[in-house]
Amino acid sequence: MKNEDEPKDKRLKGGDAQKLTMAEVAKYVGVSAMTVSRAFRQDASVSEETRKRIMEAVDALGYVLDLSAGSLSSRRSGFIAALVPSINNSNFSDTARGITDALENTGLQLLLGYTDYSAEKEEKLIEAMLRRRPEGIILTGGSHTDRARRMLDKAGIPVVETWEIPEEPINHVVGFSNSEAMSLLVRSLASQGYRKFGYIGGTTARDTRGSQRRSGFLKTVDELGLGPGRAISFGVPPITMEQGGQAIVSLLERWPDTEVVLCVSDLSAFGAIMECKRRGMSVPGDIAVAGFGDYEISSVCHPSITTINVDCYGIGRQAAVRLLDALQGSGEAAGDEITLTSYRVVLRESTQRSAQ
Amino acid sequence: MKNEDEPKDKRLKGGDAQKLTMAEVAKYVGVSAMTVSRAFRQDASVSEETRKRIMEAVDALGYVLDLSAGSLSSRRSGFIAALVPSINNSNFSDTARGITDALENTGLQLLLGYTDYSAEKEEKLIEAMLRRRPEGIILTGGSHTDRARRMLDKAGIPVVETWEIPEEPINHVVGFSNSEAMSLLVRSLASQGYRKFGYIGGTTARDTRGSQRRSGFLKTVDELGLGPGRAISFGVPPITMEQGGQAIVSLLERWPDTEVVLCVSDLSAFGAIMECKRRGMSVPGDIAVAGFGDYEISSVCHPSITTINVDCYGIGRQAAVRLLDALQGSGEAAGDEITLTSYRVVLRESTQRSAQ
DNA sequence: AGGCAGGATGGTATCGATAACAATTCAAGA
DNA sequence: TCTTGAATTGTTATCGATACCATCCTGCCT
Numbered sequence: 001m002k003n004e005d006e007p008k009d010k011r012l013k014g015g016d017a018q019k020l021t022m023a024e025v026a027k028y029v030g031v032s033a034m035t036v037s038r039a040f041r042q043d044a045s046v047s048e049e050t051r052k053r054i055m056e057a058v059d060a061l062g063y064v065l066d067l068s069a070g071s072l073s074s075r076r077s078g079f080i081a082a083l084v085p086s087i088n089n090s091n092f093s094d095t096a097r098g099i100t101d102a103l104e105n106t107g108l109q110l111l112l113g114y115t116d117y118s119a120e121k122e123e124k125l126i127e128a129m130l131r132r133r134p135e136g137i138i139l140t141g142g143s144h145t146d147r148a149r150r151m152l153d154k155a156g157i158p159v160v161e162t163w164e165i166p167e168e169p170i171n172h173v174v175g176f177s178n179s180e181a182m183s184l185l186v187r188s189l190a191s192q193g194y195r196k197f198g199y200i201g202g203t204t205a206r207d208t209r210g211s212q213r214r215s216g217f218l219k220t221v222d223e224l225g226l227g228p229g230r231a232i233s234f235g236v237p238p239i240t241m242e243q244g245g246q247a248i249v250s251l252l253e254r255w256p257d258t259e260v261v262l263c264v265s266d267l268s269a270f271g272a273i274m275e276c277k278r279r280g281m282s283v284p285g286d287i288a289v290a291g292f293g294d295y296e297i298s299s300v301c302h303p304s305i306t307t308i309n310v311d312c313y314g315i316g317r318q319a320a321v322r323l324l325d326a327l328q329g330s331g332e333a334a335g336d337e338i339t340l341t342s343y344r345v346v347l348r349e350s351t352q353r354s355a356q
Numbered sequence: 357m358k359n360e361d362e363p364k365d366k367r368l369k370g371g372d373a374q375k376l377t378m379a380e381v382a383k384y385v386g387v388s389a390m391t392v393s394r395a396f397r398q399d400a401s402v403s404e405e406t407r408k409r410i411m412e413a414v415d416a417l418g419y420v421l422d423l424s425a426g427s428l429s430s431r432r433s434g435f436i437a438a439l440v441p442s443i444n445n446s447n448f449s450d451t452a453r454g455i456t457d458a459l460e461n462t463g464l465q466l467l468l469g470y471t472d473y474s475a476e477k478e479e480k481l482i483e484a485m486l487r488r489r490p491e492g493i494i495l496t497g498g499s500h501t502d503r504a505r506r507m508l509d510k511a512g513i514p515v516v517e518t519w520e521i522p523e524e525p526i527n528h529v530v531g532f533s534n535s536e537a538m539s540l541l542v543r544s545l546a547s548q549g550y551r552k553f554g555y556i557g558g559t560t561a562r563d564t565r566g567s568q569r570r571s572g573f574l575k576t577v578d579e580l581g582l583g584p585g586r587a588i589s590f591g592v593p594p595i596t597m598e599q600g601g602q603a604i605v606s607l608l609e610r611w612p613d614t615e616v617v618l619c620v621s622d623l624s625a626f627g628a629i630m631e632c633k634r635r636g637m638s639v640p641g642d643i644a645v646a647g648f649g650d651y652e653i654s655s656v657c658h659p660s661i662t663t664i665n666v667d668c669y670g671i672g673r674q675a676a677v678r679l680l681d682a683l684q685g686s687g688e689a690a691g692d693e694i695t696l697t698s699y700r701v702v703l704r705e706s707t708q709r710s711a712q
Numbered sequence: 713a714g715g716c717a718g719g720a721t722g723g724t725a726t727c728g729a730t731a732a733c734a735a736t737t738c739a740a741g742a
Numbered sequence: 743t744c745t746t747g748a749a750t751t752g753t754t755a756t757c758g759a760t761a762c763c764a765t766c767c768t769g770c771c772t
Binding site: 031032033034035038045046047050069071072073074075 | 748749750751752753756757758759
Binding site: 022034036037038065067068070071 | 727728729730731
C-alpha cells in the first residue's frame, strides 16, 4: 500500500516544480498536509518516524516552506522591522548586527530600512513596514512625524526607540543621553587642563543625536565657566570625513587659539585630524581633537583618537531582547521601560597633553 | 470589580483596531472590497471620485494595507532578497544602497541578509529568504554550496551574482574581475618604477574576491619578471584595520627591502600605514602602500591612499536593474548576461615616488 | 434608435498554510 | 477487562487580499 510509482524525475528543473505545495509533499508521503505543517515546527507533536519520512520527502522533492501563506493563517508575520538613519555608518550597522544576532533561532527575521536622517522618509518607511505586519519595530531616535506616531500607536505592536532618550517615548527605549555623554567628554578633557573648547557638528533637526551632543557641549562648557563654546556647523547628515577637515579649518581661522576640538562623530574628527596633518600641524601638539562613537578607525589612526565609546552592538541586541520580551510575556510587564546603555570616555593620543 | 475591567492605559490601545480589514473600509465607504483593493493600485480602473472617498476613509480609520495577504493571492511577494558578506563593510553597504535606490517606486522591497563570509551561513540564509518567496535574489560572489545552487535553481527566480565573475554563473552576473583589477594596479605601480612588491591578504576560501586579488597580484608580479611576490596572510575575514598593521610588520621583518605593499582592501592598507607612522616610518618615503576598494577613508587619510576604485553603488544598482528587466520582459531576453562594472586605479600620495 | 466599446464596480473562488477541533491509536492503571 | 488520557493524525474553516469574470452604465457612432 505504500508503493508510489509516480514519476518523480522532473525535479531539478526549476520553473515547473515551483508550484510545489505542502499538500503535494503530504500526498507523496501519505499523510495529511497538517502533519507536514507540524513536522516543520519543533514543538509540534509528530512522531519521530513520521517527521523523518516527511523531511526526506521534502528533501527529495525540494520543497521550501511558504511563509507568506503561513503568516496569513497564523497571523504572525515572523518579521521585526528596524529603521536606521544609514547603513553606511558602522555605528548603525553594528546595531543592525546586534538585532540580527539576537533574533537568531527565534524564527524572526529582520526587515531593515534606512531613513537617510529624514523624518519624512521614516514615515514612509514605517508605513511600508507596517504593511508587512511586523511583530515589533525598532526605531532610531525619538523624533517622528505625527502620522508616524499615529500609525505606530494603532499598529498595536511593541516599539523600541534607540540611540537616545526621547522626551516622550512611544513605548520602550534602549539608549543613552547623547548630551550627557558629550558633557562627560568635555569634563574629562577640562580636567586634563584644556580650557578653550571648539566644537564641530551640525544643528540640523535631521540628526537629533547630533543636536543633543552639541547642546551637551555648549551647556557644559558654560557650566565650567569656560566662556561660550566655539561651535562650527557644516552640511547635512550623513556627515563625511571630508567635511570634518573643512570645518576645522574654518574653526581655527575664526578662533586660532582653540586648544581642543570636539566633533559630533569620529568620522569628522578623523577628517579634521588628517587635514591638520596635511597642513603641517601636529595633533595633539598644536591642536587636540576628539570624536564620538569609537569607530574602528579611532583606535587604529595615528594619532589614535579620543572618543566616547558607545555600545552600538549592545543597543541593537538589547532592543531586540526588549522586543522579544514584550512579545512573549505580553500579559505581564506591560510597563514601558527605559534601558540605559553604557558609554565611556576613551582617552587616546589625540588629546594627550605634552609634558611641559 | 468594574474598575478592574478598565484598561489601564496599556500600550496596545490600538489593539482592537488592529483587525481592521479591507472589507470594513469598503463597508464604511459603501463599496466592495474589490474596489478598495483597486484604489490602492495606480493602474486600476477606479473613478477619481471613488478613490478619493476611499482614501479619506483609509485615512480616517487608519487602515494599513496588508501585503502578506495580498502577496498570497496575487502570488507576488514584492520582495527582492540580497545577501552580502557583511553590512559593516561600507563597500557592501554601498551596494545595498544601490539596490534599495533602484527598487524605489517599483513596489519591491529589499530583504537583506549577511553571510559573514560563510557559504554555510549563505545556504541557510538562502533557504530562509526563499521561504518568503522573493521575486529575485542578489548574491555576492559565485561560491555557493551545492544545496544552495539546487535551491536557487528550483526556485525559478532570476539570480544575480555580484562583485566578481564566477566560473559557472547561475544566471546573471554584475561585477568585475578582481584578479584583473589587482593586476592593473600592479602594472600601474610597476610603471612608476616600483620593483619589489609585497602583498597583504588572506588565502581563505571564505573570501573568494580576496583570493582572486591575491592570485592576480602573484601572477602579474611573475609576468613582469619581478621575482616571486612576497605575500603575507592574516586572519579570517572580515579583515580589520588592525590586522593590516600587524601584517605589514611581519612582512617588513621578513623582506625588509620591500618597496611597495598592496593590500586586499583599503581598510588593511590604512591599518598598515598607520602602524608604519607609529613606528616612525614614512609613507611613501620608506615604504609605499596601496589598497583596494576606494573607501572614503582613502581619500581623506594623510597620506591619501592609492587604490582601485570600484563602483560599489553601481554594482547594486545594476544588479537590481538586471533583476527588474528579468522580471518584466520575462518572455524576451532570457539570456543570462554578464554585466561588467568599471574599476580604475586611483594614484594617491601613499605611492608617490619622491623626486630624486 | 440600436448597438457597442469601454470604464466602473461587484461577486465568488481562490492563494497555501495553520488554528481549532475531531478522531484515532495505544498504553497503562483501576 | 474496561477506562482514561496522552500522543498522534486527520478534517474543516479560515486568514485578508486579489484574479477572474460578470454586470451595469454612459456616451458615441452609424
